[in-house]
Amino acid sequence: MSDYLLEAKDVAMHFGGVKALDGVDFRLRKGELRCLLGPNGAGKTTFFRCLTGTHKPTRGRILFKGADIAGKERYDIARAGMGVKTQVPSLFDGLTAHENLWLALRTVKSAAEREARIADAMERVGVSALRSGVLGRMAHGQRQLVELAMVVASDPDLVLLDEPAAGMTDVEVDRLASIIRDLNRTHTVVVVEHDMHFIRMIADQVTVFHQGRILVEGHVERILADQTVRDVYLGKKHV
Amino acid sequence: MTVMALSRSGGVHVALAALAALAGIVILPNAAPLYTLINVTLYMSMGVFALSLALLWGYGGILCFGQSAFFGLGAYAYAVAAINFGDTTLAAVFAIGVPALFAAGLGYFLFYGRLSDVYLGVITLTVTLIFFKLINSTGGDAWRIGAARLGGFNGIPTTPLLTIPFTRIPMSPAQMFIFAAISLFSTYALCKGLIVTRFGRAVIAVRENEMRAELLGYNARRLKLAVFVISAGIAGLAGLLFANSVFVSPTMFSLSMAAQVLIWVVVGGLGTLFGPVAACFALQIATAVLGKLGIVDPNIVLGLVLIIFVVFVPGGIQPAFAALLHRLMDIRADRPVAGEVAR
Ligand SMILES: Nc1ncnc2c1ncn2[C@@H]1O[C@H](COP(=O)(O)OP(=O)(O)OP(=O)(O)O)[C@@H](O)[C@H]1O
Ligand SMILES: [Mg+2]
Numbered sequence: 242m243s244d245y246l247l248e249a250k251d252v253a254m255h256f257g258g259v260k261a262l263d264g265v266d267f268r269l270r271k272g273e274l275r276c277l278l279g280p281n282g283a284g285k286t287t288f289f290r291c292l293t294g295t296h297k298p299t300r301g302r303i304l305f306k307g308a309d310i311a312g313k314e315r316y317d318i319a320r321a322g323m324g325v326k327t328q329v330p331s332l333f334d335g336l337t338a339h340e341n342l343w344l345a346l347r348t349v350k351s352a353a354e355r356e357a358r359i360a361d362a363m364e365r366v367g368v369s370a371l372r373s374g375v376l377g378r379m380a381h382g383q384r385q386l387v388e389l390a391m392v393v394a395s396d397p398d399l400v401l402l403d404e405p406a407a408g409m410t411d412v413e414v415d416r417l418a419s420i421i422r423d424l425n426r427t428h429t430v431v432v433v434e435h436d437m438h439f440i441r442m443i444a445d446q447v448t449v450f451h452q453g454r455i456l457v458e459g460h461v462e463r464i465l466a467d468q469t470v471r472d473v474y475l476g477k478k479h480v
Numbered sequence: 481m482t483v484m485a486l487s488r489s490g491g492v493h494v495a496l497a498a499l500a501a502l503a504g505i506v507i508l509p510n511a512a513p514l515y516t517l518i519n520v521t522l523y524m525s526m527g528v529f530a531l532s533l534a535l536l537w538g539y540g541g542i543l544c545f546g547q548s549a550f551f552g553l554g555a556y557a558y559a560v561a562a563i564n565f566g567d568t569t570l571a572a573v574f575a576i577g578v579p580a581l582f583a584a585g586l587g588y589f590l591f592y593g594r595l596s597d598v599y600l601g602v603i604t605l606t607v608t609l610i611f612f613k614l615i616n617s618t619g620g621d622a623w624r625i626g627a628a629r630l631g632g633f634n635g636i637p638t639t640p641l642l643t644i645p646f647t648r649i650p651m652s653p654a655q656m657f658i659f660a661a662i663s664l665f666s667t668y669a670l671c672k673g674l675i676v677t678r679f680g681r682a683v684i685a686v687r688e689n690e691m692r693a694e695l696l697g698y699n700a701r702r703l704k705l706a707v708f709v710i711s712a713g714i715a716g717l718a719g720l721l722f723a724n725s726v727f728v729s730p731t732m733f734s735l736s737m738a739a740q741v742l743i744w745v746v747v748g749g750l751g752t753l754f755g756p757v758a759a760c761f762a763l764q765i766a767t768a769v770l771g772k773l774g775i776v777d778p779n780i781v782l783g784l785v786l787i788i789f790v791v792f793v794p795g796g797i798q799p800a801f802a803a804l805l806h807r808l809m810d811i812r813a814d815r816p817v818a819g820e821v822a823r
Binding site: 293294295314315316319320324325327331332333334335336343344345347348391395 | 681682684685688689691692693694695696697698699700
């Protein structure tokens, strides 16, 4: 068993000629909260998709809890303890928030325990008021939160969040930051974000993706002061 | 797609349906003329057929254009088995088992081959047309399975009637009627029960969003295969009932049979169970009446009904009816609320 919860070795994902990922080496310890950043098209979402089994990487190994999951079935990886909030919220739109969370608790047999965990996850993310609302009729920010609650409810070993703050107001972003910090008390979390203000609120360690590779990794203040990172983000107003 | 309240209880509906079935069983066999009795038995067999697609399409989200393949296969499996074994109880098991097995093979290819929904529709339709062609061409004496002659377009008119289990006495029309009523009700109750189990809810999850379902650990392909097989078994049961109320013929595989069941589900309401059965009864009665009057081709009317529903009542009868009922109750209970809705 390695020291790492997640260890990606030389992961590449090519779509025809497009090298969305081109040799990513990434390590994550249990209990960490890591931020991934990088300009549009850097390969962050593709990396998540390789981790969750949506894509079978062209090359490389992905060790999750010591087992290679590269190219495994999506549901097998989920069962192994991977939970993801996708960039475009992926929910059961015809169902209520309560039903969405109900389905997230696949392995829980007792009805009482299920209800307790649904209530707990909703409380934690602050969506208890949305309980009976149908997802398809919710605003984008609310959908983001319910999806987060769904991931929290399923209690995975590794939580992947792809741009959770997108489309949220400043107040909501502040709240989200505290939710994620709270989540990190019990879970290992990886967050993809563009919003520097948000990143500063939640993360110590950040990893910068650029053109399908990891450009640099380290403490948030050092990275954000880094000239190369600034160049990569050139034109991005937040830096 | 209608909102599927996962936790909504269906107990009341099942109880009402049980009451209706019971009333039918008690009253009709004594009161109705033989002709009506046989016709209603036929309608009920079709009702079971409607349920098979209502479950598969409405809850599994799998649009099968060739549901009649399983319907016909069930009837032929029954006829061939009954002729060969001389015992109809085992043959009845074949009627359900053969289509289910066939669906398991076909479904494995469809779902595990990751074919898109469009191909699924095309392939299921093609399969039923192949059966139709194939069975139609089995006219000669050479085409037999054991003692059973397949009979080409004539079908198998000598199909033995179901006997009362452990006896050799064939069921009377009244007994057949009761058997069909029990089958229809049981199938309804089974489907209703299935959709609130963890399995049923998982199937609905896959219908709603296959990717999210898998990201939560649900094996989407296996769930789809399972509901496909169950649905085929139900269609086979419908075929068995049909074989016992009319007779086994290649028209069971026909395009019009495949289309009819789609129309019932659309008119009754996708994502409902009672609606498709009601639509199946109503449209068959309407077709029979129109056919007797002879003014207009029933098929044209059926086509028109389909178009009208798709355009004006896209949710189908059951949701429309429920909404109407809701509104009426609102008006009585709370006038200002109803007024607000109207505004
Ligand atoms: N399924 C696909 N087929 C072809 N190209 C793809 C596919 N998915 C991603 N790409 C390409 O791979 C590259 C990386 O995309 P990805 O979505 O991973 O970037 P990202 O870092 O998440 O960007 P953003 O910040 O905009 O979300 C892009 O050039 C994209 O066009
Ligand atoms: Mg992305």
